[in-house]
Amino acid sequence: MKICLITEHFPPHIGGVEIAFEKYAEGLSAKGHDVIVATSNSGGITGEKNIGNLKIDFLDCKSLFGHPIISVEKIEKYADWADVIHTTTFTAALPSLKAAKKFKKPCVLMVHEVLGNKWFAIEKNPLKALGFLFFERYVIKKKYSLWQAISQSTQNDLIKLGIPEKKIELIYHGIDYSIWNPEVEKKDLSGLLGFKKSDKIFLYNGRPGKTKGVFLLLEAIQKIKSTLSKDFKFGFILSKDPTDERLAFENLIKKYNLQTIVKIKDSLLYPELPGYRKAAYAYIVPSLTEGFGFTAAEISALDVPLIVSNADSLPEVASGKVLFFESGNSDDLAEKILLATEGKFETIRTKKFNWNDSVNKIEIIYRELL
Secondary structure, three states: OEEEEEOOOOOOOOOHHHHHHHHHHHHHHHOOOEEEEEEEOOOOOOEEEEEOOEEEEEEOOEEEOOEEEOOHHHHHHHHHHOOEEEEEOOOOHHHHHHHHHHOOOOEEEEEOOOOHHHHHHHOOOHHHHHHHHHHHHHHHOOOOOEEEEOOHHHHHHHHHOOOOHHHEEEOOOOOOOOOOOOOOOOOOHHHHHOOOOOOEEEEEEEOOOOOOOHHHHHHHHHHHOOOOOOOEEEEEEEOOOOHHHHHHHHHHHHHOOOOOOEEEEEOOOHHHHHHHHHOOOEEEEOOOOOOOOHHHHHHHHHOOOEEEEOOOOHHHHOOEEEEEEOOOOHHHHHHHHHHHHOOOOEEEOOOOOOHHHHHHHHHHHHHHHO
16 A cells, blocks of 8 residues: 655654654554655654655644644645545644545544643633634544544544544554563663652653643642652653743742752653653653553553543553542642552553554554545
8 A cells, every 4th residue: 555644743853643653654664555754844854855664755834833734735746646644633634634635535534632622721812722622623523534533532522523433443552562661770860850869759751731730740749748758759851842831830840949859850862761760659640631641651561650640541541550630630639649658559450552553453444445
């Protein structure tokens, strides 16, 4: 088959969507299919590149509200060439569908999550939130050949929007278990963050974005700082992007007077993360929304205790030693942190998410559509 993947972002840009399309591209290519990726230059590369067996076209794109706008004209040649087109929410979807219809090709839409009314919790400007809400619904409810949900939670949200269940395929993302496994060697997390070796560290790493719940986590820490045992600390391996949220996060640490128990380290290279995550006393995922929950699945695979919100897909992917808290509730999160200091975790059976399974299911879907 000739397969065209059209996505807003692709490595070296960092994110869960990027990982998914990279794994699909590599897996499908390894099965003997011809794969072309059309994406934006958000990762700092512009132009056509050949990486292994893959052809990747990093299109020169303008951005609107942080999302690259891919023009129909730039992807028409790929739609004409391909047997099937696979795209994703949000801004890549409409031009992909238009090009697919022009050349009468099937178009699969990967939906990561349906935020719905959560836009009003994410965006301070209610008019902007309303605009995002309408745009999300407009994009998702167009007539694609098939909708791919990456969690049961997302599938349920699509059904609520009126997407026929027979037109939805649930295909989870995967985890690379050669990287994420209990045998990973611990790295010096306390040294990285500037804590004592004897300190027990609750860890978070990722973006300080609005949906990630890091400000909620600081609120919870502030509420228990006077009762928390002095050997427990909090580390954040935190991206500098988005810059406004990162600065606000740093200012809030000062406002709450948490400098002695909260330390920040800038983002690390992906291969370095498993060792530092493995060294954590427990890992906290305070997300307000999650389409799949890569981090929760990765931490579970490391067999590191996990404190995680019950938002969206997270109960589907978390396993091992886990404490769930009510999404958006800093009081409940504070209570669960204190329970964790006493080692009072639930035990959930191990859950596995394999990329080979995901690629195999995608391949079957393409063949059925053709």
